[in-house]
Amino acid sequence: MNKRQFLVWSAVVISMCGCASSKISSLPVTATANHSVKAIAMAPSGGILADAVAVELSNRGYEVIDSPSTTKLLVRLNMSEMEVSKPEGMAKLQGQGIDAYLSVRGVAANDGRPINASARLNSTHTGKVIAGATWQNGWGGMAGSIADRTMRKGLSEAASEITDALLKGIQQN
Numbered sequence: 001m002n003k004r005q006f007l008v009w010s011a012v013v014i015s016m017c018g019c020a021s022s023k024i025s026s027l028p029v030t031a032t033a034n035h036s037v038k039a040i041a042m043a044p045s046g047g048i049l050a051d052a053v054a055v056e057l058s059n060r061g062y063e064v065i066d067s068p069s070t071t072k073l074l075v076r077l078n079m080s081e082m083e084v085s086k087p088e089g090m091a092k093l094q095g096q097g098i099d100a101y102l103s104v105r106g107v108a109a110n111d112g113r114p115i116n117a118s119a120r121l122n123s124t125h126t127g128k129v130i131a132g133a134t135w136q137n138g139w140g141g142m143a144g145s146i147a148d149r150t151m152r153k154g155l156s157e158a159a160s161e162i163t164d165a166l167l168k169g170i171q172q173n
Contacts, residue, residue, distance in 0.1 A: 052159035056159045086127075112155070
């Protein structure tokens, strides 16, 4: 093996060893939902990742009240987004037929791919967290490299993984 081949193989080995796939962890939830979750309202300030999670939930059979519709509902109920987390706010949402309130927050890189996210699903009946997850994207090599682009997931893949974790949390309850 000549010096050039050795350097190429060394670079391949180093780049493959310096990679990690995405990680997701579910929040340990002690509250169990004593009701079924069919209608989920999305927090208004969730952004594009929250919208992608809403699409995933809708595709899996849940009735999803998207962020703009939730904003209009909050205005009609004379509530701010901050007031939703209070017992009175949750009771008002429950009175509108909503079973859970989902907050998703994420950070994206310059290329638009998510870096990390957190999601929390609160029961409107109790106000307690019934499912939650934190998600972190994979990485590989230097930012922008082929290895990095290969290891990092896009918006729809991230939303799917987050939705899987949330639904697993709901089903355990």
